[in-house]
Amino acid sequence: MMHQTIRSGSPTLSDDRDAHLRLDGLTKRYGDSVAVAALDLAVPKGELVALLGPSGCGKTTTLRMVAGLIKPTDGRIVVASQDITQVPTYRRDMGLVFQSYALFPHMTVAKNVAFGLEMRSLPKPEIERRVKEALAMVRLEALAERKPRELSGGQQQRVALARALVIRPSILLLDEPLSNLDAKLRDEMRNEIRDIQQSLGITAVFVTHDQVEALSMCDKVVVMRGGKLEQMGTPVEVYEHPATPFVASFVGRTNRLEGIAQGDGRVAIGSMAVQVPGRPGGKVEIMIRPHRMKLVDVGSGEDAASEGVNRLAGSLTRVTFVGDLLQYHVDVDGTEIVVEAASDHGRGFRKVGAPVAVLWRVEDTMVFGRGA
Ligand SMILES: Nc1ncnc2c1ncn2[C@@H]1O[C@H](COP(=O)(O)OP(=O)(O)O)[C@@H](O)[C@H]1O
Ligand SMILES: [Mg+2]
Known part of the structure; x- marks a missing residue:
C-alpha cells in the first residue's frame, strides 16, 4: 500500500455533527505571515485531543483562539453547536493550563483555586466546597494554605490544573503543561491528567511538541505543520500509518x-x-x-x-x-x-x-x- 494515499484526517462537517468543539477554517495571519491556515478540526465530547507539531507550527495560536485570547483573522469556533467566535473569553466556559503555572504568588493555594469562583460571585460555602473538591482531585488537600513558592513545580502545576477545573469548564485547554517538569514527574503527571480528564469526561485539547506525550495520553493526535493540519488520527493510526513523510519522521523515529x-x-x-x-x-x-x-x-x-x-x-x-x-x-x-x-x-x-x-x-x- 502507498502510505500517501491513507488520509485518516481532514474531518468534514457532515461526519462530525456531534463534535463538542469544532474549528471551521480557523485562520490567524500576522501581516503577511500565516500562523494558522484554515484549520478544520472536530473534537468529540469527552475526548482528549493533542495538537502535536514542532515549535512555531501554530499550536499555541490555535489554542489561544479557542480560548478567546487571540482574535481569529478568519473562520469559526463552534462549541456544542453554538458559534462562539465572537464570545468574549470570560464567557467561553473554558479552563486553561499553561506551561508557566501563572499562579498568584501572594495568595495561598486555596485562594488561587478559589479565584475564578470569586470572580463569578458564587456563595462562600459553595466556593469552599468546590475548592476542596478540586484540590482533592489533584491530591493537594494537605497543602491548601501554602503559597506557590513553597511548592514543587509539579505541585504548582497541579494547582493550576485545579484552578482550571474548579469552574467546571466545558472544555479544558492545556498548552505544554508538562514541559517545565523533569522526566519522571512528567510521566506521573501525564497519567494523572489523563485520569482526571477521563473521570470528568471533559473535552480537552492538549498542546505539545512531545510525540510520546501525544501518543500516550490522547484519544486523537492532530499533527500540525506550518499552521496546517498534516494528519489527524488515533495514536496508532498516526504512528503506524503516517500520511506523509513529515508525520512519519515527527511521530517516532525513522x-x-x-x-x-x-x-x-x-x-x-x-x-x-x-x-x-x-x-x-x-x-x-x-x-x-x-x-x-x-x-x-x-x-x-x-x-x-x-x-x-x-x-x-x-x-x-x-x-x-x-x-x-x-x-x-x-x-x-x-x-x-x-x-x-x-x-x-x-x-x-x-x-x-x-x-x-x-x-x-x-x-x-x-x-x-x-x-x-
Ligand atoms: N503576536 C505575534 N505576532 C507575529 N507572529 C506571531 C505572533 N504570535 C505567534 N506568531 C508566529 O506564529 C507562528 C505560530 O506560533 P505559535 O502558535 O506560538 O507556535 P507553537 O505554539 O506551535 O510553537 C510562529 O511562526 C510565530 O512566530
Ligand atoms: Mg506554543
Whole structure:
C-alpha cells in the first residue's frame, strides 16, 4: 500500500455533527505571515485531543483562539453547536493550563483555586466546597494554605490544573503543561491528567511538541505543520500509518532512504534493491522504524534475505548504549541507518567497522512518493 494515499484526517462537517468543539477554517495571519491556515478540526465530547507539531507550527495560536485570547483573522469556533467566535473569553466556559503555572504568588493555594469562583460571585460555602473538591482531585488537600513558592513545580502545576477545573469548564485547554517538569514527574503527571480528564469526561485539547506525550495520553493526535493540519488520527493510526513523510519522521523515529520504484514492487537504492508493499512508481522515499530492523553479522547463519524480508549491506560505524536500548549506526552506501535492539544487560556490542547487514520485513516498509 502507498502510505500517501491513507488520509485518516481532514474531518468534514457532515461526519462530525456531534463534535463538542469544532474549528471551521480557523485562520490567524500576522501581516503577511500565516500562523494558522484554515484549520478544520472536530473534537468529540469527552475526548482528549493533542495538537502535536514542532515549535512555531501554530499550536499555541490555535489554542489561544479557542480560548478567546487571540482574535481569529478568519473562520469559526463552534462549541456544542453554538458559534462562539465572537464570545468574549470570560464567557467561553473554558479552563486553561499553561506551561508557566501563572499562579498568584501572594495568595495561598486555596485562594488561587478559589479565584475564578470569586470572580463569578458564587456563595462562600459553595466556593469552599468546590475548592476542596478540586484540590482533592489533584491530591493537594494537605497543602491548601501554602503559597506557590513553597511548592514543587509539579505541585504548582497541579494547582493550576485545579484552578482550571474548579469552574467546571466545558472544555479544558492545556498548552505544554508538562514541559517545565523533569522526566519522571512528567510521566506521573501525564497519567494523572489523563485520569482526571477521563473521570470528568471533559473535552480537552492538549498542546505539545512531545510525540510520546501525544501518543500516550490522547484519544486523537492532530499533527500540525506550518499552521496546517498534516494528519489527524488515533495514536496508532498516526504512528503506524503516517500520511506523509513529515508525520512519519515527527511521530517516532525513522530511517529514510531514497530510491527509484521499478513498478513491480521493487525499489532500487543505489546498487541495491528492496521490496516494498504495493506497486509504487517513480521517485520514492522509504522509511523504516529503527526498532523494526535487525542487525546481523555478514556471513552468519542469520544473514540471509528471504521471502518478505529485505536486506541491505553496510558497515557498522557506531554503537550507542542508551540503557534499555542499543543503537547501531550503519553506513549503507553513504546513508546512515539506525537499528535499535533491546540491550539485554548490555550484551550485543559489536566491533565498529565490521561488515554487517540490516534485515526488516517488507510489510514494515513505509513508502511515499517524492512528487514528479
Ligand atoms: N503576536 C505575534 N505576532 C507575529 N507572529 C506571531 C505572533 N504570535 C505567534 N506568531 C508566529 O506564529 C507562528 C505560530 O506560533 P505559535 O502558535 O506560538 O507556535 P507553537 O505554539 O506551535 O510553537 C510562529 O511562526 C510565530 O512566530
Ligand atoms: Mg506554543
